[in-house]
Amino acid sequence: MMKFLILGGNGFIGSHLVDRLLAAGHKVRVFDKYEEHYRKPIAGVDYRFGDFGNRGLLADALVGVNTVFHLISTTLPKTSNDDPAFDIQSNVVETIFLLEQCIVRNIKVIFVSSGGTVYGKPLTLPIAENSPTDPECSYGITKLMIEKYLALFKLLHNLDYTIVRPSNPYGSRQNPNGIQGAISVFLGKVARNEPIEIWGDGEVVRDYVYIEDLAEGIYRAATKPTESRIFNLGSGTGYSLNEIVETIRTVTGREVQVEYKPKRTFDVPRIYLDIARARTELDWAPVVSLPAGIAKTWEFVMGLQVI
Ligand SMILES: NC(=O)c1ccc[n+]([C@@H]2O[C@H](COP(=O)([O-])OP(=O)(O)OC[C@H]3O[C@@H](n4cnc5c(N)ncnc54)[C@H](O)[C@@H]3O)[C@@H](O)[C@H]2O)c1
Structure with missing residues (x-):
């Protein structure tokens, strides 16, 4: 072994x-x-x-x-x-x-x-x-x-x-009170009924x-x-932060407030990965869709004793 x-x-x-x-x-x-x-x-x-x-x-x-x-x-x-x-x-x-x-x-x-x-x-x-x-x-x-x-x-x-x-990456056991991982941090804010903070206009695109x-x-x-x-x-697909917020609205059924702040210098505007090599050589492809993954993450966040 x-x-x-x-x-x-x-x-x-x-x-x-x-x-x-x-x-x-x-x-x-x-x-x-x-x-x-x-x-x-x-x-x-x-x-x-x-x-x-x-x-x-x-x-x-x-x-x-x-x-x-x-x-x-x-x-x-x-x-x-x-x-x-x-x-x-x-x-x-x-x-x-x-x-x-x-x-x-x-x-x-x-x-x-x-x-x-x-x-x-x-x-x-x-x-x-x-x-x-x-x-x-x-x-x-x-x-x-x-x-x-x-x-x-x-x-x-x-x-x-x-x-x-x-x-x-996003999902269970990612800290919803942290400074890393937009989806988990956003869901933590939604669970606490706090506004989501977005640096820039929300059109920054990432691969989740x-x-x-x-x-x-x-x-x-x-x-x-x-x-x-x-x-x-990665997923091989890009989503903007505004699209993430929209998906969070749909999945959680909550009112979601967004506060837009000045953009940060270290955020590249758009990035998503080509995963063809992993598909071919590792026989790997992600199977969890964004709404399904956000739903699972929401379940984790709501299950925490103190969010
Ligand atoms: N989370 C992301 O978005 C992401 C994306 C790409 C790559 N990565 C990389 O993946 C790796 C894991 O990330 P994660 O999100 O699970 O982070 P995490 O902070 O949840 O986990 C890192 C672990 O390393 C431990 N650790 C940190 N410094 C240590 C030290 N000096 N000695 C011993 N242990 C130490 C921490 O206690 C923690 O348990 C990191 O190398 C990170 O750079 C993360």
């Missing part, structure tokens, strides 16, 4: 990957700073707690593992420009240590990069994996740096790796992928033999 380690496995995406791996009967170990926020620890999962920068604890967690999923990020697109040196140190430099350990221990690395930031402003839509990469935030640059080191270490040391570039579809894509990227090493994982 393969033994999988998920770095950041108690977060939003990681927790769904835990579910997917357990459903397939795999042994799962999680390395994270904190416990899961929305669930109790799961029987059978080997939890290891520590900071990604604690090299001793990280090395211990790698013992006996075949494949490691790297989902830890110490920054968000919005916050990363505040302190790029911290972004590089805590993400890139610590990931180099991880990769060196994986080379020595013969561990395959699945790196969760970012489809929303590594390309920057797309020249063509939908945007494919081989498009130019000109990130417009430090987070996108550090994701890309890690991608480049994976390729370099393959060349130098035959490190086995696959990179996934998710679009904008339901979390269980994304977890399935990451799982396939890790377990299927593939020719390519980089996969976009």
Whole structure:
């Protein structure tokens, strides 16, 4: 049986990957700073707690593992420009240590990069994996740096790796009080009868992928033999924030107020991913429609004790 380690496995995406791996009967170990926020620890999962920068604890967690999923990020697109040196140190430099350990221990690395930031402003839509990469935030640059080191270490040391570039995942266990994830944050506001805040005119277009579809894509990227090493994982369709709000109105049946605010410099106007490569090589395609995914997310948000 393969033994999988998920770095950041108690977060939003990681927790769904835990579910997917357990459903397939795999042994799962999680390395994270904190416990899961929305669930109790799961029987059978080997939890290891520590900071990604604690090299001793990280090395211990790698013992006996075949494949490691790297989902830890110490920054968000919005916050990363505040302190790029911290972004590089805590993400890139610590990931180099991880990769060196994986080379020595013969561990395959699945790196969760970012489809929303590594390309920057797309020249063509939908945007494919081989498009130019000109990130417009430090987070996108550090994701890309890690991608480049994976390729370099393959060349130098035959490190086995696959990179996934998710679009904008949404669904259960995404924090509705956070600053990341428009759909969850909007639904949190609607549940509290607060107005939704939109920066700009609401015509910013993004690619939203339901979390269980994304977890399935990451799982396939890790377990299927593939020719390519980089996969976009998204819905392949773009929706504007105004369309999202409209769908939320329909799904929740609530009055939804919107407050439009000045637009933000780091938001590229339109982006959605070309997912042809994942369709062909991973035999993967998202199955949850936007209204169905929003309905499932709404159910999660309304089920929380305190929203
Ligand atoms: N959510 C998105 O919209 C999105 C989109 C594309 C890519 N990603 C990437 O996917 C990965 C997971 O994102 P998520 O949305 O699940 O985030 P999340 O914040 O829900 O989960 C990240 C997990 O990593 C842990 N973590 C953070 N810093 C740590 C540290 N220094 N040491 C140990 N653990 C640490 C957190 O405790 C958390 O459980 C990240 O790499 C993120 O950049 C996210």
